Each structure stands twice: as structure tokens, then as C-alpha cells.
Amino acid sequence: MTDMADSTSAKAKGSQSRVLDAARVRKRYRAETRFRWYGLAAIGFACAFLVLLLGDILLKGLPAFEANTVALDVTLDAGKIDADAIAKSNFNSIVNGAIRDMFPGVTSRSDRRALPKLLSFDAVDEVRSAVVANPSLIGTTQNFDLKLSDEADLFFQGMSTDEVTIPVTGSLTVEAADGGFRLTSSSNDFAGVLARVKQRLETRRAKLALQASQLTRVRERLAAEMPLAEAAVKEAGADATHTHPATRRLAKLQADTSSVAATLERLKAQTDQLAARVNDTSGAEQLTAVLPSYFINLPEKGVVKITGIGGSHITGEAYMPVAATGAVAAGNWSLVEYSQPEADRRISDKDIIWLTSLREAGLVKSGFNWPFFQRGDSREAEVAGVLGGMIGSALTLTVTLLLSLPIGVAAAIYLEEFAPRNRITQLIEVNINNLAAVPSIVFGLLGLAVFLNFFGLPRSSAMVGGMVLALMTLPTIIIASRAALRAVPPSIREGALGVGASRQQAVFHHVLPLAMPGIMTGTIIGMAQALGETAPLLMIGMVAFIVDVPTGFSDAATVLPVQIYLWSDLPEAAFQAKTAGAIMVLLGFLFLMNALAVVLRRQFERRW
Amino acid sequence: MDAAVMQAEKTHKTVMTPAEPLIMKQGKPKIVAEGVTVHYGEKQAIFPLDIKIPDRAVSAFIGPSGCGKSTFLRCMNRMNDTIPICRVGGKITIDGNDIYDPGLDVVQLRARVGMVFQKPNPFPKSIFENVAYGPRIHGLAHSKTDIEEIVVKSLKRAGLFEEVKDRLDAPGTGLSGGQQQRLCIARAIAVNPEVILMDEPCSALDPIATARIEELIDELRQNYCIVIVTHSMQQAARVSQLTAFFHLGTLVEVGDTEAIFTNPQERRTQDYIMGRFG
Numbered sequence: 001m002t003d004m005a006d007s008t009s010a011k012a013k014g015s016q017s018r019v020l021d022a023a024r025v026r027k028r029y030r031a032e033t034r035f036r037w038y039g040l041a042a043i044g045f046a047c048a049f050l051v052l053l054l055g056d057i058l059l060k061g062l063p064a065f066e067a068n069t070v071a072l073d074v075t076l077d078a079g080k081i082d083a084d085a086i087a088k089s090n091f092n093s094i095v096n097g098a099i100r101d102m103f104p105g106v107t108s109r110s111d112r113r114a115l116p117k118l119l120s121f122d123a124v125d126e127v128r129s130a131v132v133a134n135p136s137l138i139g140t141t142q143n144f145d146l147k148l149s150d151e152a153d154l155f156f157q158g159m160s161t162d163e164v165t166i167p168v169t170g171s172l173t174v175e176a177a178d179g180g181f182r183l184t185s186s187s188n189d190f191a192g193v194l195a196r197v198k199q200r201l202e203t204r205r206a207k208l209a210l211q212a213s214q215l216t217r218v219r220e221r222l223a224a225e226m227p228l229a230e231a232a233v234k235e236a237g238a239d240a241t242h243t244h245p246a247t248r249r250l251a252k253l254q255a256d257t258s259s260v261a262a263t264l265e266r267l268k269a270q271t272d273q274l275a276a277r278v279n280d281t282s283g284a285e286q287l288t289a290v291l292p293s294y295f296i297n298l299p300e301k302g303v304v305k306i307t308g309i310g311g312s313h314i315t316g317e318a319y320m321p322v323a324a325t326g327a328v329a330a331g332n333w334s335l336v337e338y339s340q341p342e343a344d345r346r347i348s349d350k351d352i353i354w355l356t357s358l359r360e361a362g363l364v365k366s367g368f369n370w371p372f373f374q375r376g377d378s379r380e381a382e383v384a385g386v387l388g389g390m391i392g393s394a395l396t397l398t399v400t401l402l403l404s405l406p407i408g409v410a411a412a413i414y415l416e417e418f419a420p421r422n423r424i425t426q427l428i429e430v431n432i433n434n435l436a437a438v439p440s441i442v443f444g445l446l447g448l449a450v451f452l453n454f455f456g457l458p459r460s461s462a463m464v465g466g467m468v469l470a471l472m473t474l475p476t477i478i479i480a481s482r483a484a485l486r487a488v489p490p491s492i493r494e495g496a497l498g499v500g501a502s503r504q505q506a507v508f509h510h511v512l513p514l515a516m517p518g519i520m521t522g523t524i525i526g527m528a529q530a531l532g533e534t535a536p537l538l539m540i541g542m543v544a545f546i547v548d549v550p551t552g553f554s555d556a557a558t559v560l561p562v563q564i565y566l567w568s569d570l571p572e573a574a575f576q577a578k579t580a581g582a583i584m585v586l587l588g589f590l591f592l593m594n595a596l597a598v599v600l601r602r603q604f605e606r607r608w
Numbered sequence: 609m610d611a612a613v614m615q616a617e618k619t620h621k622t623v624m625t626p627a628e629p630l631i632m633k634q635g636k637p638k639i640v641a642e643g644v645t646v647h648y649g650e651k652q653a654i655f656p657l658d659i660k661i662p663d664r665a666v667s668a669f670i671g672p673s674g675c676g677k678s679t680f681l682r683c684m685n686r687m688n689d690t691i692p693i694c695r696v697g698g699k700i701t702i703d704g705n706d707i708y709d710p711g712l713d714v715v716q717l718r719a720r721v722g723m724v725f726q727k728p729n730p731f732p733k734s735i736f737e738n739v740a741y742g743p744r745i746h747g748l749a750h751s752k753t754d755i756e757e758i759v760v761k762s763l764k765r766a767g768l769f770e771e772v773k774d775r776l777d778a779p780g781t782g783l784s785g786g787q788q789q790r791l792c793i794a795r796a797i798a799v800n801p802e803v804i805l806m807d808e809p810c811s812a813l814d815p816i817a818t819a820r821i822e823e824l825i826d827e828l829r830q831n832y833c834i835v836i837v838t839h840s841m842q843q844a845a846r847v848s849q850l851t852a853f854f855h856l857g858t859l860v861e862v863g864d865t866e867a868i869f870t871n872p873q874e875r876r877t878q879d880y881i882m883g884r885f886g
Contacts, residue, residue, distance in 0.1 A: 494687070499798075510731055
């Protein structure tokens, strides 16, 4: 007995001292702290990326929600409109005339042709439909808010080029010279312009020089390989026909060397030229289209574009008529730089000046881009909208939900509650799990082969799209529903069976209501997946360029993600904004669906 | 263990204590089992057993864990049907009707043979709905007042009405453990059964709640045939009139409760009651 007591107390002592071992305790606390930090770091990382992603999309997409209009007086000349066939009358010349009238000083043929392009092509339709709706307007002059082109929108949103006002202090003398103008500042205000231009030139020179140095290294490498190649040819001797590998290698080396040398020479010439321009101290410089554009705003809307700098004066070309030559006091003129060179942007210098003058006149209004939500796709960025995609998505998802929810839940209930456990049900189970992992494009191929080619259902339609997505969503819903059914405690089933409910009554009265929140969650996850799906829809023709907003399940339609995919492919800058804007709409849809899921889940959970 | 005991174990013979239990003399037995066997797949859970269970009395099944007492209990309302690998042999009759007759509707059987489970399992609905569910699906009531009458009567019989009469719309899952178990008993008696099977109804309850349930069982004995599985020998001694001792799938001894606890005939029964194994 004493032995036993001793050994127990010794054991207790040992274990106690081990528990209280300070080093071990500290180590344990450290491990826990470290683990907490890992978790925080992971969450921080994820949040940072989310903010980056959303911020980027927001920044790029916001311009898509803003549109600019210009208020123009349009003379609806009775002579140009055929009162009997208004819709067929030539409204182009009427609207073009209206914008040309705003710029009486613009006389050259090419400029007069460029002016109407400031307006959206939609502007003509706007005027036409107004007159069709109200023929009494014919013969009057009406003020219309006409949509501007996408490039104009981008310019007003500051997406085309930066606009920098360079401060000036002196007074200006304006003289006409050589068909252009010669302007002299009393306090050397153009030195700043020259410095900025030289800086640009220097940047370009440095870039070219870097290219040249990289190429020089390539040439050295080629030169080092040359003797080896020559030796190989010599060794081959008589065998070295023109098809022999050694000969071919030498020929390639020689060709490369000469082409590198030619490029280097060209680069060197360019760098030298640029260096000469940078180092030139005469103060003279020509401003070409690859350099930023500089404008001088004169009184009474006169605008001169600077074409050359020569010391204290500049030479320029009038882009808006100059009212008078002579002296202009300080403060009555200004100097503006558009940093993006004209050659690198889609909007021309003249367009910019015209738009700016319209803005100065207070005619340009900026507002929410409602047409973005009211119209279908278009080749013209300023009138392309997401309504087609939104309606298409809604129709497609309706079909998907109507097909996949009842079938999926019924399959899950049968498999989980009624099916005997045997080979066949096991096989079905394995196949359902495998289907969930099948790449979605395969479902698209299946849809193409079965729904379109075999059953001959309408191509590109929301109906077929919904059916294909339903196939894709079914495994998700079945698996989620089965998990939800399995999670209902068996005691509920036993309780129901115990009071004499049949198996079906037990399932539908007790098990299914309890499983409903889980089934809802699974369904919403499946639907969200379907909402974002593109690949299977490409296969059944929903990728087509569809202008009309679908009105039924069998109409040709497209969906939001496909619309995004289509727009992201287009080169126009305005479509890049539309792409991001459409992504925002899609995300909005997703948030809405998730909110709905939460609300529904709450609703069902309240009934326990 | 001597040879006689081993022999007894192999033959799965049941000892009657006394040879003619007094309780059986009160009337015809309600439930009669003859040669009942149960297999779970390959494994035999119950070896052939015969037992007669009296009406308007409490019969207790005792024995160590895994001895087959719950399995046999679940045979009596065919709850074992829900387990695919379970096979039941032999014959069980209630009032002379074979309950494994293929022509018999199992739903009707379960309406006649109610069941209360080990863990209280009220439906996640209101107290009222819990009790009203059974009568509704069996069409026992046709009007709202009928249903209300049945619910109130059942809750009163289960001794729960006074505690919940002001909150019949409250969720049944919000009650205490003992109240939940009494709600389950109310739910079982609402469909007007003849037999109530109880599978360790007090094992998840504290002593006070247990005492209330035992009191209730004693009251219910006046109207029902009650079969209770329990791990507590004191409980068996307190509430039952007939006791059956199971061991390793065999019904070892059955008899009047008093006789079993005071004068068991079988060595294994004695050992179990004395607490020597189990």
C-alpha cells in the first residue's frame, strides 16, 4: 500500500512539474500568438487583393456611367424634311449643319467634315424620332441635347490626355506671319514650354539609347559566335554544301549581324539627332505630333496651336480664329498643354479645341448614362448598353432555376431518403459527383449536339442557354441538397415515424423544411455560378453580336458575362470603360442574389 | 462458470420467475413473441426468445449495453424496418394479430404502438403542433376544436399542460429536457395508442425530471400497455410489474419484478442485479 502511495505521489509531482515548466508554457503561448498572426496576415492579404480588384474595376468602370451631351439649336428646315415621309428624310445634313453653325470660323473642307464626328451617330436618330413624334416641329428651330461621341466623353472625363495650364506672366504681342502667327511674350514665358519639350526629347533619347545598348550586347554575342561558326564550316570542308547545318548556322549568324548592325545604325542616328535637339542652345524647336500639344488661348475665343519655338517668340497656327493682332495684356491669355502627344491618342488637337470651346460656352452637360441601362449592344461605344445582357441573363437564369431546382431537389430526396443502397445507386452517386467536376464547356458541347442539332431548338436563345446551365448546375444542387438532408438529425425522422407518419410524410413534413436553408444555399451558389458562366454559352451561339433586347425565351440573346467578354476584345478605349462598367453591373447582380439568399435563409430558419 | 450455466447460455432458454408470474394471471397478454430472432447482416443480435407482455402494466427490459433489449423493443412497432440490413424472424402478435403479416399497414401499426425515444426529440415546431401532428395525419380529428381537445387532453395526461398552457405556440425545442420528454409522451398518446414503447426515456434527464416521468408512467399504466427499456435497476424496480433480463442477445429470465429483484433464479440475473457485471 505504501509503495503504491509513493509511486502515485511521485507521478503526480513529475506531471505537475512538467505542466508548470515555464519554458514549455512560454513556447505554447508563442505558438498561439504566431498562429494568430498567420491568420491575420492571410486575411489582410485577401482583403488587400479584394480592395485592389474592386478599386481597379471601380476606377475603370465609373466613366461608363457618365455621358456628355451638347445643347444645339437645330433648324428643322421644312425644305429638307419631307412631311409625308419624315423617317426617310435626310436628317444627317440638318444635324451636321447645326454643329457646323456653332463654328462659323471653321471653313476648310476636311475640318467641316470632321466637326459632325464630335456627335454620336445616335444624335441624328434622336432628332429624327423627335420630329416623327411631333411633326409640328417642322419649320421651327429647336434646342436639342445631343449625345457626344465616345471619344468626346473620354476627353471630358480626362481619360484621353492630361490637361496642364502653364502659368504665364508677361504680355503678348500677336503678329500675322507666313499664313500663321508669330507671338512674342514680354517675359520669356515660352522658356518653360521649351524646357518641357526638351525633357520629353531627353526621355525619348534615353529610351532609344537603352535599346541601342541592349542591341550592342547582342551584336557582341553574335561576333563572339562568328569565329566558331566559321571554324565549323572550315572543318566540314568539302561536305559544307549550302544545306549543311554548319553552313546554315554561319549564314544565319551573318544575316543577324547585318540586321542588328542596320538597326543599331538607325537607332544611333535617331539618338544623335535627339541629343542634338536636346543640347541645342539656340532655343529653337519644332513641335511635331509625337510631342505634347501646346495651345495659347487668346481673347474672344481665339486659339493658336504652337508649331515652333524660336527663342522668346513662338510661331503658331490659328485653330480658332484670332480676332485681332497686336498686344494682349498679361492675364488675358493663357497657355495650356495636352500632355499626350496627338499621335498617341484617338482624339485630334482640333477636336479638343472644338470640344473645349463648346464647354467654355456652357453647352456641354454631363449626366448619368441612362442609355447604358436602356439599350442593347452596339458597335458605337457611346450607345452600347447592358440591358440586352441583363435581360438575357435574367431569362436564362429563370430557365435554369425552373429546371434545376425541382429536378435537383427531387433527385436528392430520392437518393437520400428512398433509394435502396445498392450498386446502381452507388454508380449514380459517383457519376453525380463526377459531373460536378466536368469542365463547363463540355456541357456547352452537349447542348450544341443535343438541344440544337438533335432537337433543333432555337440557336442563341435564352431557353437553350438556360437548359445547358441547368445541366451544369444540377450536380451542385443535388450534392448540396443531399448534404442538407443528411444533416437533419435522424431523431426527427424517428419521431415522425414513431407517431405513425409514413416515410413520405416524415420527409415532406419534417425533414425537408429543416433541410430547406441548406438547399437554398446550394441553389444560390449554383445559380451564381451559372450567372458568371461564359464557356458553355459560347458553344450554343450566345456569343453573337446581338443588338436587340430579347423579349422572350426563344429570342436570340446574350448574357452579361458574354457581353463583358465581347467588349473586352474591342480596341476602343470607351469599350474598356464599358467592360469594367458591365463587370460592376454583374457584381451588383451577384450581391443582389447573395442578399436574396440570406433573406430567404432567414425566412426559412425562423420556422425552424 | 460451471457446465450447467454454459449449457443454459448455449440453449438460450428463458427461466420464468416464478414459473407462473402473478401479473400474467390478471388477464390475456397484450403482446406475445414466439421464437423472435434478429440479425444485423451476418451478426445475430437476438437469439430465439419467447415472452408474453401483460396489458395495463409496465414491463421493464433490463440488461447490460448491447444485450438486444432495445432491438427487441424496436421489433414491436417495426422501427427496425428503417434499417436496411436488419432481418427479423419469428412471430410477434398484438391482441393475436401478427404484426409482421405482409398485409398489415405499418403506419397503422405505429399508430397503435407509440414510441418514446432515449433522447427527447420534439419536432422543431410549436408545442401545439407537436401534439397535433399525429392526430392530423391519422385523421383522428376533423375540426379545429377536436384537435384542440385532443392536444389539451394529451398534454394533461402527460402532466405537462399546467406548465405550458400559456405558451402552446412556443417552440417545443425551447422546453427543458424533462418537459421535452413529457411532450414526446404527449405526442405518443395523442394518437390514442394501445401500447407505448419507451427506449430509456430518462437516461438524458436529471433525477427530478426522472421522478416526474416515473410518476407519469405509473399513472399511464391504468390505460396502456407500457414497455420500458432501462439501464437503471432501481427504475425498473420502482415502475414495473414485469421484468425481463437480457444478456448477450438472450432473454435470460423473466418474471414478476418483485420476484426477480428479491429471488432471481438464474446466476447471471443475480450477478447483474448485485452489480457484479454490466
